[in-house]
Amino acid sequence: MQNATIKSLSADLAAKKLSSVEATRHFLIRIKALNQKYRCFITVDEDKSLAQARAADQLRAAGRAQPLTGVPVAQKDIFCAKGWLTTCGSRMLSNFVSPYDAHVVERLNAAGAVNIGKTNMDEFAMGSSSETSYYGPVTNPWDTQTVPGGSSGGSAAAVAARLAPAAIGTDTGGSIRQPAALTGIAGLKPTYGVVSRYGMIAFASSLDQGGPLARTAEDLALMLNVMAGHDARDSTSLERPPEDYTRELTRSLSGLRIGLPREFFARGVAPDVEKAVGEAVGQFRKLGCETVEVSLPNMGLSVPVYYVLAPAEASSNLARYDGVRYGYRAPEYADLPDMYKKTRAQGFGAEVKRRILIGTYVLSHGYYDAYYLRAQKLRRLIARDFSEAFGKCDVIMGPTSPTTAFRLGEKADDPVQMYLSDIYTIAVNLAGLPGMSIPCGFGNGGLPAGLQIIGNYFSEARMLNVAHQYQLVTDWHDRVPPGIDVD
């Protein structure tokens, strides 16, 4: 059963082959057995999950089931869920039980999905390896000596290890797509504003976007159908008529123009990843697609621009963690300034502190124009590059990550190397575009490689169509990490 997709599990639930309680119990037992190995989950609460499963079974019995009703979904611990410990991977929130639900969590609950647990992540989503968590590093199910990517590494690894059919994550600079690539699953970051940020703990507000992780494009579409939608509590949430993201899945790809940015293949990409991506592009040609070379001349600036803007916003977003109202407070302190200093020194990990310092610096009087303002101007140039490229093509393709999964600890002490692992994903966040990653083969050591598909604004349904058609003629998404039993 653990190999089920949302679609197949939903069909089995509808056919009464099993109940949601049975499915939920099954995944809970697997999590109990395997979480020590992968550290995918920070919090599992059997009673709460089973209560939701029972309610889902009743909903189904009453004839009010939707596709996600009774389906276990893992939630990144960045989403506030009422009554659940919500840590964001940080000691700072190690005692924070959320009194409210994020919009996305409300939507999943309303659809009858079962919260199977809160997944591990880089602290406050700051990282590309899921190693900066206060709760220890997540391991990659394909090779537990390697990282699963980050920051949504717990969600990605949980889906790859068949501990949940699907999960939700967030993507600020690649945090859904890169771990999806490194763990051989699919992940989608929607257009900025499609999924409400209400209740999603902020890292960098102008870049953060929630999205689904699953194994198939079809499952991503089913998830996005539930997650997307306007929310008046998020002023950046877009008011658009509801969409059925499955509507274009079966469309032919004949005549689709695929843009291949010169800069994505120029340098830095590992040969094994380049080969897998090249073969995937060949597959699309067989499906009737045309390829055109495009250029994103300012893409090289995206990492430095991102590492000005994201820390700037983060330094302000994380100021609320001061030990005054909730969360961690240092046990001993002399006075108010001392309380602030000790609380934040003890409550935050090294990577979070590094980014708060960078962000504070670039916003400081006398530096603001040179860093923050300049980065905002370059951000517009990067977005313009994409809009020019989309004049020549329908979707853009390239690698999601320059390498397959790297070894635990390999880049932990070299932040710049770590930051460069998001070199192909960051520009998409800066432009606010939708991007996704699907598995497209394996590189050295049998580690998965991911193909990134970038679409124009609001073209999620078309991108899912592109991915789905590819998955109909390939089986990379059905491959199972070694040692995982899927009978």
Next chain:
Amino acid sequence: MKWETVIGIETHAQLSTRSKIFSGASTAFGAAPNTQACAVDIALPGVLPVLNRGAVERAIRFGLAVGGNVNRRSVFARKNYFYPDLPKGYQISQYEIPIVAGGAIAVQVDGTEKSVRLTRAHLEEDAGKSLHEDFHGASGIDLNRAGTPLLEIVSEPDMRSAQEAVAYAKALHALVRWIDICDGNMQEGSFRCDANVSVRPQGSATLGTRCEIKNLNSFRFLERAIEYEVRRQIGILEDGGAIVQETRLYDPDRDETRSLRIKEDAHDYRYFPDPDLLPLAVSEQWVNEVKAALPELPQAKRERFIAEFGVTPYDATLLTANREIADYFATAARDAPGAVVKLCANWITGPISAKLNEGGLDFDPANVRVSAQQLRRLVERIVDRTLNNNTAKQLFEHMWHTLEISVHETVAVSDAIDALIEKHGLKQISDRGEIERIVDQVIAANPQQAADYRGGKEKAFNSLVGQVMKATRGKANPQQVNEVLKRKLSSQGA
């Protein structure tokens, strides 16, 4: 050396919305601590601000009322600093592009009018309160006020004395209440002023170093603090010293200002545009709708009262002190002849204001125990000589202190007033026979005074008039009394 004082004022006016500027929590004053702070106000992880349209509408109303420019696009920024009563670790405020730019406030000082220019007015949220009493070795935090909408109104350094500063603050206070964007309650902190004060040699074109004075929660404190600060700065300069730019706190108990922090200690607030809020767009249509709904403004009303009713500029200022008083006057004076209008104005600025002052009451319809219609009838009865000044005052006392006529009763007010005149026997005696009879009695009873008058002592005449008025309990028509008395005294003496 002659010194010139230069003052600019920053005012925080709490906007009268029912909910907060970025959340749905109530803004009502006086609730138990932290009972009016929702998830957004206490800055839980993951919450986001949503702008209150009512706060923006009020800011637009203000911009139009002061003749400022309502920016079609303005931007909310984050002002970053750590303080326990600032839940997010930043305050959302407008920085580079405020909603209102420019404008002016007309101020009357010693009978002359002056225009104080405004730099800007911007929207922002208030912080919570730190409570240092009642907690042993700790401070309490009350976040009820956190997120309350404020309009910060910044003037140009256009004021040249404490009196001008107070006149400006009063005019601004009257205006925000007039256009109904702020309740103006200074005790509850709904209207707070900070003053930027500097001095310079008379005739100098450059500004001196300024100090910002805080904690000015009454007009009196504003005046006294500025007067103290001006003396302090002149004292330092005349002793050859230099002013240090700093923020100073006014201590009303000691009537002095003292240093709170110097400029070098000022925070680097690291302002940047708030990515959680899109730039605020205000459409032409919205501005036009707000403009159409704007009441007649005090300055226009004042000019209209002068032109239409012929009241003096001084009275016009008093009669436009707030909307209630202006409406009251306009109702009483509607379509009335000039003499009635003039008397209505006199009665409002005279006896009615005196009554309210006695009780420490505002000019609020609930406090004014004589309705505008009643005042109009009373004044008409003076003009048609049914009442004289004496009897009118007696009637007014009856009206004010008894509930014989309901203030809210609008039907047959004139009948009710006439009935009251009748009941208390206040009708002026204009019966010539009656007056002649009383005058005869008074002359007979006061032969000495009559003789004195005939001997050329004018004063004796007034005494005799007083005797007649006394005998009629003030009801005799004074003109007739004069006439009859003069005639009798001269004829009898001949």
